[in-house]
Amino acid sequence: MIEVQDIRAGYGDGPDILGGISMHAHAREIVTILGPNGCGKSTLLKTVAGFVTPRAGTVRIDGQHAEAVPIHEKVRHHGVGYVPQTDNVFRTMSVAENLLMGARDLDRQTREERLDAVMAQYPSLANKRRRKASALSGGERQILSLARALMAGPRILLLDEPSAGLSPAMMHDVFDAIARIRDEQDMCILMVEQNAFEGLSISDRAYVLNLGKVALTAQAQALLNDPAMERLYLGGAPAE
Amino acid sequence: MSEFLIHVAAVSCLYGILALALNLQMGFSGLVNFGLIALFGCGTYGAAFAHLWGWPPLAGLALGLIFAALMGLFFARLGARMSEDYWGIATLSLAEIMRLVFTNEQALAGGAQGVSGLPVSFAGLAGQGAGLSRLALYAALLAAAFVLCQRITRSGFGMALKMMREEPQLARALGYDLGRMRAIVMVISSLMAAVAGFLYAHYLSFVGPEQLMSHETFLIWSMVIIGGIANNWGVVAGAFLMQFALAYVPFVKDWLDMPSDFVAATRLVIVGGGILAFLIWRPKGLFPERIGGSHG
Numbered sequence: 001m002i003e004v005q006d007i008r009a010g011y012g013d014g015p016d017i018l019g020g021i022s023m024h025a026h027a028r029e030i031v032t033i034l035g036p037n038g039c040g041k042s043t044l045l046k047t048v049a050g051f052v053t054p055r056a057g058t059v060r061i062d063g064q065h066a067e068a069v070p071i072h073e074k075v076r077h078h079g080v081g082y083v084p085q086t087d088n089v090f091r092t093m094s095v096a097e098n099l100l101m102g103a104r105d106l107d108r109q110t111r112e113e114r115l116d117a118v119m120a121q122y123p124s125l126a127n128k129r130r131r132k133a134s135a136l137s138g139g140e141r142q143i144l145s146l147a148r149a150l151m152a153g154p155r156i157l158l159l160d161e162p163s164a165g166l167s168p169a170m171m172h173d174v175f176d177a178i179a180r181i182r183d184e185q186d187m188c189i190l191m192v193e194q195n196a197f198e199g200l201s202i203s204d205r206a207y208v209l210n211l212g213k214v215a216l217t218a219q220a221q222a223l224l225n226d227p228a229m230e231r232l233y234l235g236g237a238p239a240e
Numbered sequence: 241m242s243e244f245l246i247h248v249a250a251v252s253c254l255y256g257i258l259a260l261a262l263n264l265q266m267g268f269s270g271l272v273n274f275g276l277i278a279l280f281g282c283g284t285y286g287a288a289f290a291h292l293w294g295w296p297p298l299a300g301l302a303l304g305l306i307f308a309a310l311m312g313l314f315f316a317r318l319g320a321r322m323s324e325d326y327w328g329i330a331t332l333s334l335a336e337i338m339r340l341v342f343t344n345e346q347a348l349a350g351g352a353q354g355v356s357g358l359p360v361s362f363a364g365l366a367g368q369g370a371g372l373s374r375l376a377l378y379a380a381l382l383a384a385a386f387v388l389c390q391r392i393t394r395s396g397f398g399m400a401l402k403m404m405r406e407e408p409q410l411a412r413a414l415g416y417d418l419g420r421m422r423a424i425v426m427v428i429s430s431l432m433a434a435v436a437g438f439l440y441a442h443y444l445s446f447v448g449p450e451q452l453m454s455h456e457t458f459l460i461w462s463m464v465i466i467g468g469i470a471n472n473w474g475v476v477a478g479a480f481l482m483q484f485a486l487a488y489v490p491f492v493k494d495w496l497d498m499p500s501d502f503v504a505a506t507r508l509v510i511v512g513g514g515i516l517a518f519l520i521w522r523p524k525g526l527f528p529e530r531i532g533g534s535h536g
Contacts, residue, residue: 049413051409051412070412071412071413071415072412072415072416072417072418075413075414075415076415082413083413084409084410084413087407087409087410088410090402090403090406090407090410091406092402092406093399093402097399101399101400101403101414102414104400104414104415104416105415148414149414152414152415
């Protein structure tokens with residue numbers, strides 16, 4: 001579904017943050033992008049999403065060139081849903097309003113049906129549907145932003161550090177929700193994650209970035225068991 | 241009802257339309273426009289050109305609306321290329337450029353002398369009939385502008401505007417085309433401002449570049465800030481409050497036996513001081529924005 005080929009990208013006149021990255025992700029798959037701070041994880045996700053236009057290389061979605069397509073067009077025409085890391089809810093709107101704003105082009109009846117379905121799927125949101133989003137906990141906001149992305153019926157979900165700032169219990173709930181989305185909706189999920197162990201535990205494959213390039217790619221389970229991976233990227237004990 | 245009160249109420253209605261236009265831009269959409277007076281000027285100069293060219297007044301209205309729509313679109317296009325704060329400065333600059341051009345180009349609508357002798361609406365009515373008829377017309381148009389703004393801001397599009405104001409990147413991530421939304425809001429509010437300008441020109445029977453001074457923009461800002469940002473009722477109340485406050489300054493001058501300069505200076509103090517005081521002590525204005533509640 002997503003094919004990235006030799007992408008180079010950066011901000012303004014600055015140097016390349018991504019120095020020629022290639023990767024792919026398919027339906028019914030969670031692909032996690034890992035790596036140390038500043039390695040280009042979020043830039044890669046923003047380039048795939050359309051917030052950043054690549055300086056070179058291609059981004060294809062379902063075989064179609066999409067490297068120059070802005071995010072709002074990708075959401076409308078390529079079935080992409082994007083969940084940012086922070087500022088991911090409209091704080092002055094209620095939970096229900098936040099969800100309905102995710103179903104922009106649907107007719108009223110379909111929107112209400114989707115709203116009911118999402119509320120049934122996430123009872124924690126249903127109990128607080130009239131409450132302002134600003135009153136939700138960090139985990140509830142993350143679930144709300146995930147659920148809102150689902151309202152438009154995307155086929156591809158791009159998640160930028162869904163566990164950022166969450167307690168371990170909340171993190172578990174959020175990752176559980178992400179895994180269920182993949183399993184129940186045949187979704188292609190591309191996720192940037194700092195918390196490598198938790199991220200890999202629900203992922204199928206992963207790319208490890210370093211200095212804007214792919215340093216390692218493997219099945220998630222293999223990476224979890226790789227001592228070099230643990231030492232370099234997962235915060236394990238340094239080698240003797 | 242005295243002539244004076246009719247006059248102040250009539251002008252308040254026109255400023256109420258301007259305050260609603262600014263509220264649509266700044267209050268609901270987060271578009272910090274310091275050049276609103278230029279859009280008002282499209283209406284006044286539309287009337288002026290029609291008068292100079294011997295066209296009927298309604299042709300002047302059409303001309304003003306076309307100018308305003310084009311300028312609103314131009315403002316919106318600029319907004320796509322620069323950040324919010326720079327856009328605000330750019331709109332102020334454009335309004336000043338417009339004023340300076342009309343001040344210095346004698347061939348263009350009389351330069352600094354302006355254009356006088358525009359036909360006054362309902363001029364044929366005797367006594368207070370003309371004033372009351374104008375007041376009724378302006379009040380009806382203010383009510384129409386109010387209903388339009390209420391319908392826009394309570395619709396799904398209005399919710400999307402608030403999203404654009406609060407979290408523009410997130411709105412884009414949900415598939416909203418902010419460029420298109422910005423253009424729609426700018427055109428609608430520019431048309432409203434131009435209607436107010438056209439009526440104002442035919443009310444005073446005069447159009448001149450001093451009507452485009454930047455302090456007029458800040459007067460409209462004070463109405464929005466004091467009335468309540470993103471509250472349509474509030475900004476209309478702010479328009480009436482400010483207009484009546486300014487209208488009574490000459491009486492205070494006479495009462496205190498102050499020189500003539502006192503009036504202009506005091507009006508500036510009321511506008512500037514009002515903005516400052518409300519931003520410090522009551523930033524949400526007299527009637528704060530109503531948040532949430534449209535969906536269950």
